[in-house]
Amino acid sequence: MKKIIGVLLCLALAAGFAFANGSSDTADSGSDKLVVGFAQIGQESGWRDAETASLQWYASRNLDTIELHFADAQQKQENQIKAIRSFIDMGVDVIGLAPVVETGWDAVLMEVKEAGIPVIFLDREADVDDSLYSTFIGSDFILEGQNAAVEMGRLLNGKGKIVELEGTVGASVANDRKAGFDDTIASQFPGIEILGSQTGDFNRAKGKEVMESFLKTYGSEIKGVYGHNDDMVLGAIEAIKEAGLKPGMDIVTVSIDGVKGVFQAMAAGEANVTVECNPLLAPQFFQAAADLKAGKTLPRWIKSDEGIFRAETAAKDLPTRQY
Amino acid sequence: MEILQKYRRARIFWPSVIFLGILLFNTIISKGEFLSITMMDGHFYGRLVDIFRNGSKLMLLAMGMTFVIASGGIDISVGSVMAISGAIACSVIRGNLFPFFQGSVFFALVLAVAAGALCGAWNGFLVSRVRIQPMVATLILMVAGRGIAQLITNGKIITVNSPSYYFINGGYILGLPFPLYLVIILFAGLLFFTKKTAFGLFLASSGINDKSSRLAGIRVENIKLLVYVFCGAAAAGAGLIESSGIKGADCNNAGLMIELDAILSVAIGGNLLTGGRFSLGASICGALIIQSITTTIYAMGVPPEVIQLVKALLVITISLIQSEKLSIKLLPAKAAAQ
Structure with a gap:
């Protein structure tokens, strides 16, 4: 009995190998298809889910030109490393990686380099030597802050007093979005004064509480509010309404991210502008992968395409928002 | 007077004094603005x-x-x-x-x-x-x-x-x-x-x-x-x-x-x-x-970077005010009374 089971197991293993070989044959059979392996972190937030959906949707729409091998690492680095090794065995053209942590990638990326496969970092970077990856596609948080400042300047015609709702203290996103905004306001809009700046921890309840306090301190002097993310501003809008003022009219709003909620608020005339932080990176990712396969050199950092959305078009944009 | 004495000994005495103290502190700092209450849309x-x-x-x-x-x-x-x-x-x-x-x-x-x-x-x-x-x-x-x-x-x-x-x-x-x-x-x-x-x-x-x-x-x-x-x-x-x-x-x-x-x-x-x-x-x-x-x-x-520190200091101060041992040390008369 044991022998039979043993034989069966061996057969199963052999079949598995044959199957694995078979699939790798199709991967590097020299067809014109762009074969991409992508090692995703996992499902950690709505933002990342949107990114994953974007990659899979884009690949499924271009089945005749793109072959995507997608690996979900469930937030574990060793799973991502395993996935990358299997991509090497498959002989993919390009490997995409959203590194779950910054360090510990040197060894596996060296193997990738020896196999002659280019690597693209998507939305996060890893702490490795420049020679180990080809390009990084992601957001420029400082630029987002600068764009927000320009929008604020436009809304207020370059004159007025505003308050700022900061993200979590010490988060790099918050630091960059503050630096980009504050510097641009100081250099380009001398007529705009930032009355106060306080952390709202990137969430609605805190954003509301801080805004309530700002309204008590400065009253109707406040003409605008800038939030490092949309959720804090959505909280602030409630505080503004409770103070008997009209958000979007008496106090204009500019925030960053582009979540659905803020589009609803803009469509209702209660918010003014959101600067997108785009998770729908698939078009840029596959374009970069195709360029790498064709042997082109890419810039070290490809900034993600990020729109600026205003209240005027919010009603039209709302149905198309995916996150 | 007797009611006051009773209140003085109740557990709620120090917390309520501290709460009023914080309000008073804010009122002085803000020159009265802190306590100002206005009517807005009927509330x-x-x-x-x-x-x-x-x-x-x-x-x-x-x-x-x-x-x-x-x-x-x-x-x-x-x-x-x-x-x-x-x-x-x-x-x-x-x-x-x-x-x-x-x-x-x-x-x-x-x-x-x-x-x-x-x-x-x-x-x-x-x-x-x-x-x-x-x-x-x-x-x-x-x-x-x-x-x-x-x-x-x-x-x-x-x-x-x-x-x-x-x-x-x-x-x-x-x-x-x-x-x-x-x-x-x-x-x-x-x-x-x-x-x-x-x-x-x-x-x-x-x-x-x-x-x-x-x-x-x-x-x-x-x-x-x-x-x-x-x-x-x-x-x-x-x-x-x-x-x-x-x-x-x-x-x-x-x-x-x-x-x-x-x-x-x-x-x-x-x-x-x-x-x-x-x-x-x-x-x-x-x-x-x-x-x-x-x-x-x-x-x-208060700048966002130091909020946690300020909170911690305030909580320590409040705990010290309520500490019985400390008050006995600082006020020998009270110790004698006990």
């Missing part, structure tokens, strides 16, 4: 109103926590229960949960509070029947609760559009915020319940020594179960206030770390964390102190 508007309204959820939590702590336990799952209650209420109103009752705020509230009580019953069951240490027993729900809330809302922030739901946080009766009435009604009810029935005595007794209480004929298990159920329901109420304030359910952030503030309220109120005699009023004062510290920090424009 009072000012920082004092903010303290009572934003502090209402902490006051609710503090009342539940006072009972649990008096019984010799602790409940660190209240923040997660808040997330669950908000998630259920918003899902019911949106029709994602029980589509039959879509839009029914009444049913949403009943269900949310019932869910909170159920969570409390689970904690109480683990503590009183299975006899798991309270910290560990409630840790389970603290960790799992947020996951349950995420499941209910599918991991998204869900927003609701229902004026009667907003009323829970943003409504006013006779110019005063509605959540304040919730606190007052509950406080009055509990005060009556603990003072006019033997419950308060039984509770304190089980907290001090549950073995001898059991031998004396008190049903310690049932009392413990009851206080956890009440604490869960109070947390659900706090969750409703929070969720109504942002007009939606934000499971990642609702009540995050608030269990520590709730425990701190009870402690600042001068109640012993080891259980036994307790004062609800003192805990409410403790909650008001914590809320007014936050309001003070915002009003003074």
Whole structure:
């Protein structure tokens, strides 16, 4: 009995190998298809889910030109490393990686380099030597802050007093979005004064509480509010309404991210502008992968395409928002 | 004079003095602006109103926590229960949960509070029947609760559009915020319940020594179960206030770390964390102190980087003011009197 089971197991293993070989044959059979392996972190937030959906949707729409091998690492680095090794065995053209942590990638990326496969970092970077990856596609948080400042300047015609709702203290996103905004306001809009700046921890309840306090301190002097993310501003809008003022009219709003909620608020005339932080990176990712396969050199950092959305078009944009 | 002497010796004395001290400090710093209250759209508007309204959820939590702590336990799952209650209420109103009752705020509230009580019953069951240490027993729900809330809302922030739901946080009766009435009604009810029935005595007794209480004929298990159920329901109420304030359910952030503030309220109120005699009023004062510290920090424009430090320093100072040993050292006369 044991022998039979043993034989069966061996057969199963052999079949598995044959199957694995078979699939790798199709991967590097020299067809014109762009074969991409992508090692995703996992499902950690709505933002990342949107990114994953974007990659899979884009690949499924271009089945005749793109072959995507997608690996979900469930937030574990060793799973991502395993996935990358299997991509090497498959002989993919390009490997995409959203590194779950910054360090510990040197060894596996060296193997990738020896196999002659280019690597693209998507939305996060890893702490490795420049020679180990080809390009990084992601957001420029400082630029987002600068764009927000320009929008604020436009809304207020370059004159007025505003308050700022900061993200979590010490988060790099918050630091960059503050630096980009504050510097641009100081250099380009001398007529705009930032009355106060306080952390709202990137969430609605805190954003509301801080805004309530700002309204008590400065009253109707406040003409605008800038939030490092949309959720804090959505909280602030409630505080503004409770103070008997009209958000979007008496106090204009500019925030960053582009979540659905803020589009609803803009469509209702209660918010003014959101600067997108785009998770729908698939078009840029596959374009970069195709360029790498064709042997082109890419810039070290490809900034993600990020729109600026205003209240005027919010009603039209709302149905198309995916996150 | 006699009443004053009695008040001076009551547990609520120092917390209430500290709370008034914080208000006085702010009034002086802001040259009176802090206390200014104006009428806005037919209701009072000012920082004092903010303290009572934003502090209402902490006051609710503090009342539940006072009972649990008096019984010799602790409940660190209240923040997660808040997330669950908000998630259920918003899902019911949106029709994602029980589509039959879509839009029914009444049913949403009943269900949310019932869910909170159920969570409390689970904690109480683990503590009183299975006899798991309270910290560990409630840790389970603290960790799992947020996951349950995420499941209910599918991991998204869900927003609701229902004026009667907003009323829970943003409504006013006779110019005063509605959540304040919730606190007052509950406080009055509990005060009556603990003072006019033997419950308060039984509770304190089980907290001090549950073995001898059991031998004396008190049903310690049932009392413990009851206080956890009440604490869960109070947390659900706090969750409703929070969720109504942002007009939606934000499971990642609702009540995050608030269990520590709730425990701190009870402690600042001068109640012993080891259980036994307790004062609800003192805990409410403790909650008001914590809320007014936050309001003070915002009003003074403390830079965000140092907020935690300033809070820590204030809490240390308050604890020192209440420390009996320290006051005996500093005031030898008092030591002699004792």
